[in-house]
Amino acid sequence: MVQRFIAASFALLLGGAAWAQAPQSSPSISYTRDIQPIFTQKCVACHACNDAACQLNLGSAEGVQRGASKVPVYQGERSEAVPTTRLFYDAQGEEAWRKKGFYSVLDAQGSQAALMARMLELGHKTPLTPNAKLPDEIVLGLERNNMCPLPHEFDAYAGAHPKEGMPLAVTGLTDQEHQTLQRWLAAGAPVEYQPIQPSASEASQIAEWEALLNRPGASEALVGRWLYEHLFLAHIYFTGGEPGHFFQWVRSRTPSGQPVDLIATRRPNDPPGSDFYYRLMPVQGVIVHKTHITYPMGPQKLKRVKQLFYSGDWQTTSLPGYGPQRRANPFETFEAIPAVARYQFMLDNAEYFVRTFIRGPVCRGQIATDVIRDNFWALFQEPAHDRYVTDAVYRGQATPLLAMPGQIDDVGSVLSLWRAYRNKRNDYETLRREAYAEMPPPSWSTLWAGNDNALLSIFRHFDSASVSKGLIGDVPTTMWLFDYPLLERTYYQLAVNFDVFGNVSHQLQTRLYFDLIRNGAEVNFLRLMPAEKRGAILDDWYQNSGKVKMWLDYTDIDTDTPSGLQLDKHHAERDFGLKLLQRTASLNAAPDPINRCTGAYCSRPQMNAQFRDVEQSLSRLVSRPAAGLKVIGQLPEATLLRIEGQGGQRQVYSLLRNRAHSNVAFLLGEAYRYQPGLDTLTLYPGVLSSYPNFMFNIPASEVAAFVDAMEAARDDTGKFERIVERWGIRRSHPQFWQYFHDLSTFIEETDPVEAGVLDMNRYENL
Structure with a gap:
């Protein structure tokens, strides 16, 4: 499954000259061919982004070699800021990460196997009961403590948590996958890097865009800065570019044509500390959906930017600095640039900008x-x-x-x-x-x-x-x-x-x-x-x-x-x-005829007959308050429905619970402001969350029975549990990973630019 992501994991282990090194090899095993695909399939769904458990990011060779840290990124009560630990940004190479407090999960400890080997063995020898609820003592989601045992602490961890090996609380590795990883670890965990190379078309467009943002002159430099600060989060893709190739804007001490020498400031508008150039560098590692905020670039976009920012008669002769006042008020910092140009650029790309501050990529919020x-x-x-x-x-x-x-x-x-x-x-x-x-x-x-x-x-x-x-x-x-x-x-x-x-x-x-x-x-x-x-x-x-x-x-x-x-x-x-x-x-x-049905037909007209019937049945669940559909109270926020039709066809729908609140004006005490009787459901084709909370797999012929059971369940937990047992894909389901990654495959088929591995940290134990 998800062949694209496996392929992407091969291609996106770049790093430019700063990351490349002589390949290490094993006569029988290849990191790129054999190991990263297993991590992509079974580990990246939990070990990616800032909320990767113990900061162990398994989406790339660099992350695997970096290892783990006991310091959590998310710790809202800390009195002092902590050093930034962004993979590919804040350190380069294993030794640099050791100096920042990360410890290896790959190195053997004397007679003891590597920490990863022991964690995987603990998980493999304590398999879950197929499609059963997990034991209550296994804490999941954001409530789980960041335990992160050091190698010499593993025995104590295993004694206290015998059912919490890796992968955690989910159908684990196959015997073959387990053996492959253990052989690799026993061989010293060799890795090889394969830096991505832009295609000829991409390289040509990169050169044009870098030339634009690095134009000489004060007015040009101000525009370059504004564009960089507005695009630094984007996963750029180019017209005519290679599938799976994405790039991001950075500040570099080196100009175009030379390897990127990254300036890793805490914020994109912090002082750079030296002369710099705006550069586009490839996104590294496996693409994960939660951080994948895409932005297209091509000849038409370039023409539009030139029209907005470079065709007027405005100019400035001096440049603002990078101090706190400039960060606090970008309206003063960029006041020389016509406001209409700034606003129109943001409107042209409004979905991208709203995604940056609503969806992420902070990964927990x-x-x-x-x-x-x-x-x-x-x-x-x-x-x-x-x-x-x-x-x-x-x-x-x-x-x-x-x-x-x-x-x-x-x-x-x-x-x-x-x-x-x-x-x-x-x-x-x-x-x-x-x-x-x-x-x-x-x-x-x-x-x-x-x-x-x-x-x-x-x-x-x-x-x-x-x-x-x-x-x-x-x-x-x-x-x-x-x-x-x-x-x-x-x-x-x-x-x-x-x-x-x-x-x-x-x-x-x-x-x-x-x-x-x-x-x-x-x-x-x-x-x-x-x-x-x-x-x-x-x-x-x-x-x-x-x-x-x-x-x-x-x-x-x-x-x-x-x-x-x-x-x-x-x-x-x-x-x-x-x-x-x-x-x-x-x-x-x-x-949206499903949620806003105004007549007898509550389905998309372009669907074939079996899926029109499916959508007609599912529409009975939406646009009704929980007072009339009691089962809403037992559903998590984001449930995915995978509907299997005849002839191998399938559709995916997001079933979203909209919690009603008396107000959302306070930092704490949200549960006291819920109005559960007013909750509603929205059902929409596709995957509308990076974090599925649960999944049902339902044959099209059984959708009407599923809807009947949901309506009959009301607030009866026993009836709802029987729905889960019949159609639910629990974390322990034997085909969990097949169904879970098929959600990503569906995105790949319907909107390929947006595809990425989904996160399962919020997948609930229903």
């Missing part, structure tokens, strides 16, 4: 995601109606108020810093409210409709979230309306300036300001609603304790100036959503 609701739609303000873009006087008044916190991480000053930035933000909101009150009432023309990035759907899955083009699901409770100041601040606060290795002060300031960002997006949207209904709508969004937050931290809203939209005053939000769907039908990338 309940403290961040609990500031947003479980599903909402995102819209964008037309530049011609954006006062910041069109009015230089207003822009000059607003810019000093748009600074963001998080640059000073002194724990003792966190409250005073927070108040200062909150007050600036609220002063800006007051300025904005008064300025927009003088403008014509907002209408449908206020909304940007330039391409299919204009309509986005966001789904939160407790501690992760996803972003998709188009309007998916029933009309949600809330919507966000981004203007340029809000979109840029959100991106800088949560992507550019956020430090996952930072201390509690930095992370708290970031989280608190994100709360203000959400409020600002909601207030922007409220101006589209009837003036006399805005207060009631806001009260519904901020029920109970939310009213305290409204009094403490938010500014008053405009309840006087009219909207130019003619909406049903009793159900204004829903009426807006339904009219938006009608008006944007040709732009909407996600027509």
Whole structure:
């Protein structure tokens, strides 16, 4: 399964000249041919990104040789920031990682086998009961402690956790895979590197883009910096490029044509410390979905960038520095670049930018995601109606108020810093409210409709979230309306300036300001609603304790100036959503007859008869509150349904639980704000989460029976458990990995650029 990812793991073990070394060989075993594919199949789903257990990243030879660390990346209560440990960035080579505290899992310890060998043996000799629930003593998910035994601590670990060898709490290695890995480890775990080489087409386009970002001149350098800071997270792919080839922007001490000498600063807008050049270097290691935020580049994109940034008559003669003030306020830093160019570039690529701060790639985020609701739609303000873009006087008044916190991480000053930035933000909101009150009432023309990035759907899955083009699901409770100041601040606060290795002060300031960002997006949207209904709508969004937050931290809203939209005053939000769907039908990338069924047929018309019947049956589960479909209370946030049809056909659907909240205005106590009777389900074709929580495999002929059983289960745990036993794919299922990786294969078949190995750290023990 997932041959593409195995192939990618071969190809993407590059590193440029800095990583290459003479291949080590074994007469009977090859790391690239024999070992990495096993890691890709059975290990990468847990051992990738910042939340890899013990920072053991098994997606590349470099990660395998780096080994493990007892220091967790995610430790929100720490008082001091920790050194960054980004694979391929912060150290090069095994010895450099040893100096940073990582220890080998490959080296034998005297008469003792390598730590990895012993962990694998422990897992292999204690197999799970096929498709049974796991023992309660095995702790999974984000609640699991970061134990990370050193080699001399393994015996104590095995004694205390005899059922917790590797792979952890999942159907393990086959006998052949186990033997192959043990032979490799016994031979000294030799690895060979195979650096990727751009194709001729890719190399030519890389040269053009590097030349553009490194143009001489102050104005050109400012644009290069802005583009780099907005694209540093992207997995770039090129028109006519090789499948599986992705690249990322970095700062290098060496110019184009020479090996990259990476400048590894904590943030992309930290001082580089020397002269530098913007360079594109290949993405290394196995592609994993949760960090795979793609961005296309090609001749048309190059032409567009030149048109936006290089065709005007603006210029600057001096360049800003890289200090905390410049990080805190990108509007001041880049004020010489026309605001319309900056905003239009972000609009052209809105899905990418929203993904950077909603989906990741921090890889763990309940403290961040609990500031947003479980599903909402995102819209964008037309530049011609954006006062910041069109009015230089207003822009000059607003810019000093748009600074963001998080640059000073002194724990003792966190409250005073927070108040200062909150007050600036609220002063800006007051300025904005008064300025927009003088403008014509907002209408449908206020909304940007330039391409299919204009309509986005966001789904939160407790501690992760996803972003998709188009309007998916029933009309949600809330919507966000981004203007340029809000979109840029959100991106800088949560992507550019956020430090996952930072201390509690930095992370708290970031989280608190994100709360203000959400409020600002909601207030922007409220101006589209009837003036006399805005207060009631806001009260519904901020029920109970939310009213305290409204009094403490938010500014008053405009309840006087009219909207130019003619909406049903009793159900204004829903009426807006339904009219938006009608008006944007040709732009909407996600027509959704399953969740928004308006007639007798609740399926996609392009499907064959058996899958139209499947979707018709599944539609009975959606757009109903939990008060009428009790089984919702037993479902996790992101369930995947794999439906097997005749002749080897299959379809995959995401069944998403949308938890209702009285408000999402506080950092702690989320469970106290749940409104479980109002939870709903959204069902949509495809994989809408990087982190499946569970999976059902259902023959198409049994889908109606599955739906009947779900409706009958209500809140009876016994009935739901029988559903799981009949159709569920538990972690212990003999074909778990076949079904789990088939989700990635489905992405590969339907949207190949987005394909990557999914994460199973959140896969639940149902």
